[in-house]
Amino acid sequence: MLLTVFAVCCAVVAAALVANGVRALRRGARSLTSLLALVAGIAVLALDVLVVVLAVVGTPVSSALLVLVLAVAGYGAVAFLVFLGAALVHGHVRVTEEAEALVVLGCGLVHGQVSPMLRSRLDRTIAVFHHSAAAGRTPVVVASGGQGEDEDRTEADAMAEYLVDHGVPSGLVHREARSRNTRENLRFSGELLRDAAVDGRTLVVTNDYHVLRTAITARRTGLDAHVLGAPTSRQAIPSAFLREFAAVLVMHGWWHLGAVAAVVVLWAVALGTGLLPA
Known part of the structure; x- marks a missing residue:
């Protein structure tokens, strides 16, 4: 039986x-x-x-x-x-969506433009940015992502362009374009924030399926941050x-x-x- x-x-x-x-x-x-x-x-x-x-x-x-x-x-x-x-x-998990720094993790581009999965992360970041700004904070946003072998520009450039086009002031957008994986995303973004003397609450934005590993990796790299999950399309969920x-x-x-x-x-x-x- x-x-x-x-x-x-x-x-x-x-x-x-x-x-x-x-x-x-x-x-x-x-x-x-x-x-x-x-x-x-x-x-x-x-x-x-x-x-x-x-x-x-x-x-x-x-x-x-x-x-x-x-x-x-x-x-x-x-x-x-x-x-x-x-x-x-x-x-x-519910996280208070206000911060002094937002780090959005990159993923693959499609013909040099943000993919649907990456767009979901960026849209969540933009919503949190405006929510934080309305609460009296001035959050900086780190677009974190290097250039893959099949990409004609860095993910950071495409992400920064999308963020600015959707209302985030260009002066508050920082590009971290060296990373090739989640560990490097978090380590290099943390270094960028320290070099820019950005202090206060930090939120990392990725897709919901990726939150657990991102949180584990953040602790291992010493980045003191909470992780937010953006929605993932139903078709992509099994493979993700x-x-x-x-x-x-x-x-x-x-x-x-x-x-x-x-x-x-x-x-x-x-x-x-x-x-x-x-």
């Missing part, structure tokens, strides 16, 4: 992920990060097939392997659910959260490798002591 439930759940998840990936392909997505839902769907489907085959074979060896596969897959599923819960909580999950796994890679190794050791002990058939 439990194996049937597992197989059905895997099939449903795989179908949903593959369908999302196919829609992304039809919209023109070609990068791995944009197609993670499709890749994950195929991987879950392959896991489902492997579980069914091992269960059908029914030999002592296949049964022992089935236990190992389910244990490792179960650990991965629990880790993802814990991550997803923490990400959703962090992404939607999967990408973040992979990034968080890498951040705590040795811990997770140790946990999986412990699962394998326990399985081997059970196999060696006769608790599992061989």
Whole structure:
């Protein structure tokens, strides 16, 4: 019964992920990060097939392997659910939207212009800027993002242009154009704020799926800031959260490798002591 439930759940998840990936392909997505839902769907489907085959074979060896596969897959599923819960909580936590400094994190451009995901971050930043200004503050805004290999200008330039076009005074917009990842976004932006002698409350703006990792990274880089999440389009959510999950796994890679190794050791002990058939 439990194996049937597992197989059905895997099939449903795989179908949903593959369908999302196919829609992304039809919209023109070609990068791995944009197609993670499709890749994950195929991987879950392959896991489902492997579980069914091992269960059908029914030999002592296949049964022992089935236990190992389910244990490792179960650990991965629990880790993802814990991550997803923490990400959703962090992404939607209420934060007082007033600050002396706003740092908006960049993401890829589309033909030199801000992408829909980046526009969501910038629009949230602009709203917070005006809210802070109405409360009597004069916040500076740091547009943080370097130039990717497939981009003809820096993300910081495109972001600053968008901010100014939407009512943020150019004198309050600072460009941080060296960063290539979230850690560098936060480290270089913090250095820029210190060099400009900007003091007071700092808010970092990113997409909601990215808030958890950004908050962890901010603490590691010593940037004293709260993180705000901007909405993410429904079509982009599966790949975005999967990408973040992979990034968080890498951040705590040795811990997770140790946990999986412990699962394998326990399985081997059970196999060696006769608790599992061989």
